[in-house]
Amino acid sequence: MAAISSPPKFPFARPAAAEPPAESARLRATEPVSRVELWDGSHPWLVVKHQDACSVLTDQRLSKERTRPGFPEMSAGGKAAAKNKPTFVDMDPPQHMQQRGMVAPIFTKERVENLRPHIQATVDRILDAMVAAGGETPVDLVEKLALPVPSYIIYGILGVPFEDLAYLTEQNAIRSNGSATATEASSANKELLDYIGKLVDQRSSEPKEDLISKLVVEQVKPGHIDKSDAVQMAFLMLVAGNATMVNMINLGVVTLLQHPDQLADLKTDPGLAQVFVEELCRFHTGSAMATRRVAKVDIMLGGKLIKAGEGIIASNQSANRDEDVFPNPDVFDMHRKRGDEEALGYGWGEHRCVAEWLARAELEIVFATLFKRLPNLRLAIPFEEIKYSSPTKDVGITELPILF
Numbered sequence: 506m507a508a509i510s511s512p513p514k515f516p517f518a519r520p521a522a523a524e525p526p527a528e529s530a531r532l533r534a535t536e537p538v539s540r541v542e543l544w545d546g547s548h549p550w551l552v553v554k555h556q557d558a559c560s561v562l563t564d565q566r567l568s569k570e571r572t573r574p575g576f577p578e579m580s581a582g583g584k585a586a587a588k589n590k591p592t593f594v595d596m597d598p599p600q601h602m603q604q605r606g607m608v609a610p611i612f613t614k615e616r617v618e619n620l621r622p623h624i625q626a627t628v629d630r631i632l633d634a635m636v637a638a639g640g641e642t643p644v645d646l647v648e649k650l651a652l653p654v655p656s657y658i659i660y661g662i663l664g665v666p667f668e669d670l671a672y673l674t675e676q677n678a679i680r681s682n683g684s685a686t687a688t689e690a691s692s693a694n695k696e697l698l699d700y701i702g703k704l705v706d707q708r709s710s711e712p713k714e715d716l717i718s719k720l721v722v723e724q725v726k727p728g729h730i731d732k733s734d735a736v737q738m739a740f741l742m743l744v745a746g747n748a749t750m751v752n753m754i755n756l757g758v759v760t761l762l763q764h765p766d767q768l769a770d771l772k773t774d775p776g777l778a779q780v781f782v783e784e785l786c787r788f789h790t791g792s793a794m795a796t797r798r799v800a801k802v803d804i805m806l807g808g809k810l811i812k813a814g815e816g817i818i819a820s821n822q823s824a825n826r827d828e829d830v831f832p833n834p835d836v837f838d839m840h841r842k843r844g845d846e847e848a849l850g851y852g853w854g855e856h857r858c859v860a861e862w863l864a865r866a867e868l869e870i871v872f873a874t875l876f877k878r879l880p881n882l883r884l885a886i887p888f889e890e891i892k893y894s895s896p897t898k899d900v901g902i903t904e905l906p907i908l909f
Contacts, residue, residue: 512548515541515818516579516794518896522888523756523789525900529553529823538807541818545584549577549797549816550809553823555830555849557807558796561819562854567798569856571595576799577816582687590733592741594856601855607724608738609859611662611716617862620658624870627657632878640909643885647755647904650875652678655750655867662863663701663739664708664715673700677747701739705732716742746860749791752894752901753864754871756789757781759891759902760837761876762884767839771876778873781839782865786850788837793822793899796852821849822900879909 517526537554571587578584593604656674679685679693712718720735761768796819825848826834851858885906894901
């Protein structure tokens with residue numbers, strides 16, 4: 506008898522730098538729906554094709570609730586976090602849209618369009634400080650630009666006082682940069698939660714024109730949610746996309762420096778920032794481990810029977826490199842011809858990133874402005890010395906020394 510081979514370990518490792526795992530391409534060609542083995546020995550299903558990923562992310566027979574048996578957790582820390590009080594990102598209908606609807610109006614396309622002058626002013630102010638400090642000696646782009654931009658914008662939306670921005674940005678960096686110890690990261694996490702709790706209390710007595718005040722006045726005081734819900738939702742807004750945004754700014758800079766012809770095009774026409782960002786979010790999937798579900802009933806997917814209680818991981822990173830949807834998917838081309846296909850960098854379906862328009866606006870403004878202000882920006886180290894995140898974690902860059 507032939508030995509039954511156990512499923513491959515997941516997450517797959519990137520072979521080098523920001524290259525996606527080779528296993529994903531092999532599975533797209535040979536077995537688009539297959540079993541993998543996680544850290545805890547569980548064997549959820551992995552989905553790697555664009556069409557199948559979209560199907561998973563819109564199938565109401567699948568659940569986002571992390572407390573359900575069989576839900577695939579990516580680490581021991583994730584399994585522990587799943588026991589915390591959930592926010593809308595971990596809820597099913599109807600609770601999901603009830604809670605998501607409490608914050609969604611802040612992030613509509615129209616509201617974000619009105620925020621663009623503020624985002625531009627924030628980027629300009631941060632770049633002014635960089636220019637004033639000089640770029641003849643190496644500076645870390647993460648510390649000077651990639652971290653402050655998204656942090657300051659979301660803090661402003663939440664209602665964090667300006668004088669606290671530096672302190673909170675530091676705590677957020679400790680929490681999410683990957684180089685802190687578990688104790689340091691946990692302590693920073695608690696600092697942020699405690700801070701938001703105090704801010705919720707302040708807005709209860711003195712509401713202002715910000716998201717935390719909106720939650721307090723419209724939801725907590727009428728009794729729709731309690732204070733802990735408001736704290737968790739504000740915390741989610743604070744941290745959910747922050748590390749992803751930092752990484753996408755860094756990856757975008759490196760990608761442009763690796764493609765000098767396209768960088769030249771962007772310098773000539775900053776209006777190309779929009780198509781550049783579109784391609785960037787396809788090519789580098791900043792958040793690739795979050796699209797997970799568990800089956801509530803038996804379903805068929807890609808010719809495979811997935812039973813109730815079995816976990817599913819839909820790899821949006823692999824879907825974004827699907828040859829059937831994106832010709833020459835491993836080539837970065839901001840000029841690529843587009844039809845109605847969409848990359849899954851912001852997820853898909855009802856759980857699609859609530860702050861997608863804000864993220865797009867921030868990235869577009871950063872890349873329309875950065876090389877206009879710093880036309881001679883270049884790396885202070887060889888490409889091969891860039892410090893990337895762990896090969897089995899979401900792709901990112903932990904520090905990026907530059908000169909300008």
